[in-house]
Amino acid sequence: MKGKKRNLEFYYLFFLSITAIAAIIYSVFWADQAVDYKALIQENISGVTSIEKIIGTKPAYKVEAAGGCYYAVCDSAMGYQSKVETMSIIDEKGMVEKVLVTKQGETPDFFERLYKQDYFNSFNGLSVKEPIYLGGASGYSGYLAGNQTTNYIDRISGSTVSSHAVAEAVNGGNLYLSRQIFNTAWTNPYDVFQLTWKELAMIVMYLIALAGVYVKKLVRIRIWVLLVSIGVLGLLINQFATANLLFSLIHLQIPGITNIKWYVLIAGSLGFIIFLGKNLYCAWICPFGAAQEFLNKVAGFKPLGISQPVIKKLKLVPSTILWVALILGTCLGNYGTLDYQPFGALFLLKATWVIWLMLPVFLFMSL
Template identity: 25%
Template sequence: MQIWKRKKILIFTACCCLVLTAIYQHFITKQDTLSMLQRAEPAAASYKELEGVYPTYELFNQSRKFLSYAVLSSASGYGGSITMLTTINKKGRIDSAVILENAETPTYLKRVMESGYPENLQGQAVAKSLKSNQKLDAVSGATRTTEGILTAVQKGIAQVGKNQLDIAVPKVASYHFQWEDGAIVLLLILTVVAAILKLKKFRIPLFIASVMIIGFMAKSSLTLGNFMSILMNKMPVITERPVWFLAVFGILVVTFILGKNVYCGWLCPFGAIQEGIYRALHLSNNRVDPKIMSASKKSQWILIWLAAMLGLFFHNPGIASYEPFSPFFGGAGNTAQWIMMGMVLVLSIFVLRFWCRCFCPVGSVLDFIAQMKRKWKKIVHRKPNFQHVIGNSEASRCSSCQSRHSVCQKKEKNKASLSFFNKLIISFIVIMDFLIIAALLQNAGLI
């Protein structure tokens, strides 16, 4: 009972820390308008607010001389919304563009910024479409992030061009749905049907399709960052990335309704890769002690909590995405993620779904939702169990009497020493835990 009370206190304390961090970040990120505008136009000393769908300002220097127009606009990137602050001069050209907020995976955003964004937008004409400019190509491996930046800036400059400069501007597309999105939706539907009807013969074809479409083509594996985007209300615009909502919310809803983690068992591309490696190259018949797996899986909630804390503190849900998916499918990741990926792939030869069973935060969250549904269902349909209440079982009567009850003998049997293989697995689990912490710190830019 004391252990359960301590657990409750720890869970309550952890939740309080998350709430307090969210409140702190809400107030700390609020800055006065002038300070924000000076990030794009340092010479600005005053401003005048103008009308428009997107917040627009006239900027002036200390002599009240006009400097430029500034506009705040947002669009959907890979992980969520990207907010841009863009300044436009009277000649109808971009003076500067600054990323104010984003929900991107740090490695993807870093790749885009190293390619010259958003500085390469300087001098671009308001009257022309940014996406049609051959000099502004999408960055390989980070296409959605690039498109998010370009779309956000295009929205803002189109409004200034039309309202303030009276320039004919290209129409900004308000709805985006690519063939990969349709394929992902179809895969989700087929997976749910196959799981409900228990059509196990379709599991392998679904996995192959998932690896190709969700993994390599769309690079849209479900991550902890997706769930953090919901909690932090930094989701993409639904008309710009409808598939994000269909996939993320769809999987959460299906998991709760069925009380089963369908995604991990039928659709996860990285899980499919691990399982494929194990089935094809399985070299050892050593069995991992279930207690080791169980303890590792439970301890992951500490890392999930740490990821959530960092995401909230730095106001970026993408920081919480520490999974090795982006290095494998997108070729982008920090050093710790690359090392994790290599270790997971090697250990998958010996342990079935090593990452999934020991470390995956998405699996832990979905398993928790499924478990809550099953518990709720049991409570609703529960019948009184007087035997359990009275405690007639042999195990419940155990009082450390030193007698040789069968229950006690069974417990003694389970205390057998761990094999060398299991000790090796424990050491790898510890290394992986440290690598996950390192990946989170690297995402946050702390190391």
């Protein structure tokens, strides 16, 4: 009887794996829909008479319209969990007329803030002949810092990563047009490598967790590492390993080397599992798991004494939830809409009402 149960669990996980792989292959090779850039240009420039593609490495166009000559260029950058592609519409003087988003798979609740707070209109009137810096984004490439210029925009609080991705994509397209059309070249500040205390803190924490595998005495400090993780990763850096991070890797939506935190998260979560066979992220690093563990210790509840057969079935729940998220994300064509994870609610105090309802459930599951 026990052997039969094991077989059922095996076939169940096998079914989840095969269908998940099929969904991933479909979403990578067939589900992605191409953007009709010319139609988008006609929708946003009145009186278009001709659209001529500019030969080069990026989607760029010369547009003749009743109001004069315009240029449109597209580029993309990695956001929190997906690539964000933008189209910049530029007038014949090299000034930004409009910035549009053509593709993105960010968490809707966070990306909507950019629209609600009029972020995209802040690009209007800025020049493509010099970089557009990002104000209020300390520690990010392209940060305004002490640069004496009026060619900048301010990030949207609570959506800094998405704000940065849009600004980086716009700058990439602007630099391309600046060189191709306006014969002006400048160094893109979004390509400048930066190693701040945030990246160093993440690297140190992962190295301590890695050392804990080989130095058994370090297990004693695990609880302190988790406490630091709540403060540093949870409250200050706001970086978490999520299912959407995995989906972005599967779709090869990989950011530039300037986004070191993304690489540290991937290496410290998925990398440790693949190469060491150990889930060090959940045991040593995860700030949400740390909050659950401390809540459990404070509550002082005794174990519920659940039987082993029930525990084995409960272990199938995470795989099932991940499978459901993957299948729904494939069907909807946007994994960002499935950001059911409660990290943002707990540490950013920002989430949809569904997540707020689910947060107590996730927290008290550890009791």
